Amino acid sequence: MPTEFISVTFPNASTEIDPIPNAAIDPAYLVRYARALDDYGFNYTLVPYDSSYFDPFTIGATIASVTKNIKVIIALRPNTLYPTVAAKALATLDQLSSGRVVVHFIAGGSDAEQAKEGDFLTKDQRYERLEEYIRILRRAWESADPFDWDGKHYQFKQFSNRVRPTNGTITVSVGGSSDEAYRVGGALADIYGLWGEPLKETKEQITRIYAAADRAGRPESDRPRIWVTFRPIVAETEELAWAKAHRTLDALNRNRQGGLGKTPANAPPPQNVGSQRLLDIAARGEVQDRALWYPTVTATNARGASTALVGSPQTIADSILDYVDLGAELISIRGYDNFNDAVDYGRYVLPRVREALKLKGEGGQTS
Numbered sequence: 001m002p003t004e005f006i007s008v009t010f011p012n013a014s015t016e017i018d019p020i021p022n023a024a025i026d027p028a029y030l031v032r033y034a035r036a037l038d039d040y041g042f043n044y045t046l047v048p049y050d051s052s053y054f055d056p057f058t059i060g061a062t063i064a065s066v067t068k069n070i071k072v073i074i075a076l077r078p079n080t081l082y083p084t085v086a087a088k089a090l091a092t093l094d095q096l097s098s099g100r101v102v103v104h105f106i107a108g109g110s111d112a113e114q115a116k117e118g119d120f121l122t123k124d125q126r127y128e129r130l131e132e133y134i135r136i137l138r139r140a141w142e143s144a145d146p147f148d149w150d151g152k153h154y155q156f157k158q159f160s161n162r163v164r165p166t167n168g169t170i171t172v173s174v175g176g177s178s179d180e181a182y183r184v185g186g187a188l189a190d191i192y193g194l195w196g197e198p199l200k201e202t203k204e205q206i207t208r209i210y211a212a213a214d215r216a217g218r219p220e221s222d223r224p225r226i227w228v229t230f231r232p233i234v235a236e237t238e239e240l241a242w243a244k245a246h247r248t249l250d251a252l253n254r255n256r257q258g259g260l261g262k263t264p265a266n267a268p269p270p271q272n273v274g275s276q277r278l279l280d281i282a283a284r285g286e287v288q289d290r291a292l293w294y295p296t297v298t299a300t301n302a303r304g305a306s307t308a309l310v311g312s313p314q315t316i317a318d319s320i321l322d323y324v325d326l327g328a329e330l331i332s333i334r335g336y337d338n339f340n341d342a343v344d345y346g347r348y349v350l351p352r353v354r355e356a357l358k359l360k361g362e363g364g365q366t367s
Contacts, residue, residue: 003324003357004043005350006073006227006332007342009034009063011054016300017251017336019260025054031066033339038067040346041354046332049075049106051116057089064097073102073173078126078133079119084159086133087140090170091163099166103137104173104193105130107181109272123271127180129153134172134188141169173227177205177274185224186212191330192224195274196307197281198288202228203326227330228323229305231296232316234335234344245293245310248336252299262303275302290319305332313344317352324357 011030014020037045045063047056060072074093076086086103094101107126108114114126121129132151139147146160174185175193185192186209194205206226213223233248235241255261270276279302282294293308300306309319320331333349335341 001225001329003328003353004330005041005345005353006044006046006229006330007037007042007345008048008332008334008338009037009045009059010338011059013339015336015338016255016262017248019255021260025059027062029339030059030062033342034063034067034070036339036343036346038070040343041350042070042342042346044071044073044102044330046073046104047075049077049080051113057093060101061093061096064093064100069100071100071102072097073104075104075106077106077108077114077117077119078129079108079114079121080117083133083136083154084140084156084161087137087161088163090137091141091161091165094165094170095163101165102171102173102191104175104191105134107174107176107184109176109270109274111271123178124180125153127178127184130174131184131188134174134184137172138169138188141165174224175227175274176272177277178272181273182208182212185209186214187216187218189224191227193227193229193332195278195305196228196230196292196309197277198292199322199326201277201281202323202328206327225329226327227332228328229332229334230292230307230309230320231305231335232309232333232341232345232349233293234309234311234313234316234341234349236312238312238315241311241315245308248308249295249299252296252336256299261300263301267301270302278302278307290322291315292319305334309333313348313352316349317356320349320353321356324353 012023012026013029014023047060049056056074060074063072090103107130132153140161144160144162146158148157171190173191174189192209210223233245235244256265278297282297286295291309291311293310296308297306309316333345
């Protein structure tokens with residue numbers, strides 16, 4: 001399949017480098033942002049989930065209503081919505097968008113964050129629940145016939161779903177860097193999401209995901225598509241890009257010390273394996289491979305996707321192509337100056353990557 005690009009649609013002008021405390025939804029900004037992503041050729045946009053943030057389904061429906069092509073990825077934590085309800089809600093949005101819905105599952109990487117919404121399962125239990133959840137959704141989408149379920153985490157009788165996905169099913173994405181994530185995602189996901197790590201570590205993770213898919217009996221043609229996420233910092237020249245990167249880092253550190261960052265300055269080390277891996281790699285040095293920059297990881301305590309790619313548009317494109325050569329088919333790029341960075345990517349990065357792939361032939365070596 002062709003290489004595709006993912007972004008994130010933000011509901012207001014607040015950013016990590018210029019935060020607006022308690023910012024409400026700005027409808028005009030949300031529409032402008034979503035349409036810009038559509039116009040500049042992004043294939044997907046992620047609607048994130050946080051226990052204290054806006055409802056992804058409502059934001060996703062708004063995006064779908066004002067765009068033509070871009071697919072909407074709804075981030076969903078299984079503890080927040082019963083699977084039979086989620087099956088109908090996702091299929092409803094899928095029909096409204098003419099088949100442009102993807103669901104990205106978050107098992108939950110922080111006990112404290114999960115507890116905020118009444119979820120007190122252990123990490124292993126959360127992945128057990130996620131596996132059950134995905135199997136229920138697929139069953140509900142495959143057939144309108146009533147069925148019973150008697151699992152460890154969910155029990156119901158004679159549920160039937162008359163809300164059919166437009167194309168028969170909905171693409172399921174899973175992410176993570178733990179053994180449990182590899183097992184569940186390798187067995188059940190259509191897409192598997194990874195944060196930006198160096199090429200060597202990314203290749204190792206892809207190998208583990210594929211091995212989990214093989215153990216689950218999936219043929220090579222049915223392995224999950226790999227999604228890798230970066231936070232590019234791009235400018236016209238290398239020198240300008242690095243100056244911009246250090247301004248960005250200064251702002252992240254200043255905001256965190258001032259209590260406006262993603263995590264408090266005295267936050268404990270993160271629980272989730274993905275963040276722990278990023279911090280371990282950051283301790284090895286600031287720059288990995290061509291342009292993978294790690295100070296943004298330490299400045300945010302590795303909260304979420306936080307590895308930057310720094311350089312000119314050509315350097316960023318070449319770095320992305322390195323990951324395409326590894327087998328990444330979906331590349332997520334979002335910046336720190338959210339809207340302006342998305343426009344710059346659409347103008348200067350996406351066309352370079354696509355032209356290189358066209359010249360080399362999709363799936364061939366690009367560098």
